[in-house]
Amino acid sequence: DTGVSQDPRHKITKRGQNVTFRCDPISEHNRLYWYRQTLGQGPEFLTYFQNEAQLEKSRLLSDRFSAERPKGSFSTLEIQRTEQGDSAMYLCASSSWDRGVNYGYTFGSGTRLTVV
Amino acid sequence: DQQVKQNSPSLSVQEGRISILNCDYTNSMFDYFLWYKKYPAEGPTFLISISSIKDKNEDGRFTVFLNKSAKHLSLHIVPSQPGDSAVYFCAAGRDRNYQLIWGAGTKLIIKP
Numbered sequence: 001d002t003g004v005s006q007d008p009r010h011k012i013t014k015r016g017q018n019v020t021f022r023c024d025p026i027s028e029h030n031r032l033y034w035y036r037q038t039l040g041q042g043p044e045f046l047t048y049f050q051n052e053a054q055l056e057k058s059r060l061l062s063d064r065f066s067a068e069r070p071k072g073s074f075s076t077l078e079i080q081r082t083e084q085g086d087s088a089m090y091l092c093a094s095s096s097w098d099r100g101v102n103y104g105y106t107f108g109s110g111t112r113l114t115v116v
Numbered sequence: 117d118q119q120v121k122q123n124s125p126s127l128s129v130q131e132g133r134i135s136i137l138n139c140d141y142t143n144s145m146f147d148y149f150l151w152y153k154k155y156p157a158e159g160p161t162f163l164i165s166i167s168s169i170k171d172k173n174e175d176g177r178f179t180v181f182l183n184k185s186a187k188h189l190s191l192h193i194v195p196s197q198p199g200d201s202a203v204y205f206c207a208a209g210r211d212r213n214y215q216l217i218w219g220a221g222t223k224l225i226i227k228p
Contacts, residue, residue: 004159033215040125042205042218043160056215091159102209105150105216107159 004108012114020078021111025094035091082115119143122219135193139206146208151191154203201226
């Protein structure tokens with residue numbers, strides 16, 4: 001297993017365009033998280049899934065953002081009608097949750113989005 | 117409301133000396149704390165954790181101390197090595213199954 005993979009590593013898009021990022025978690029992990037990180041800040045939680053169920057969404061996740069994990073494996077994060085303020089590093093993490101304990105919280109390398 | 121604060125944006129330490137990174141939190145419900153290390157162009161990688169039932173956890177050169185009454189934790193690295201130069205994030209959570217709240221990070225520079 002190569003850890004958490006994110007694709008693409010970098011994305012430059014024009015304002016108003018839609019973008020989609022993909023995250024492949026560690027295969028045995030049942031939880032998958034999306035974070036956003038801007039310069040000089042720590043990661044900010046966006047949403048997380050347990051298997052295919054989206055259990056929580058942050059208020060940061062506006063209507064233009066949608067995340068899916070259709071088969072409980074990989075996940076996609078789509079941003080519609082991108083704005084310059086969406087420029088950030090989007091990080092995915094996965095973990096194994098079992099009977100109230102979270103194991104192996106691991107991050108991917110992130111997708112850096114630049115909206116021009 | 118910043119629930120997890122790392123008040124030093126950067127820290128410079130001589131190689132071989134002790135590096136001490138600090139983190140303060142405001143939510144007394146946090147019971148699980150982690151330190152992550154991040155190199156440029158990479159995602160954060162797990163370093164060490166501590167639960168609220170302990171006040172110290174040690175792993176090789178890395179020791180995390182937790183002072184619950186002060187809502188403060190610190191990461192000690194001794195001796196510091198050039199490869200330790202990175203951004204260090206502290207994070208806190210509840211019940212080990214809740215989403216983590218992250219500090220803004222401290223950039224550690226180890227001088228040769």
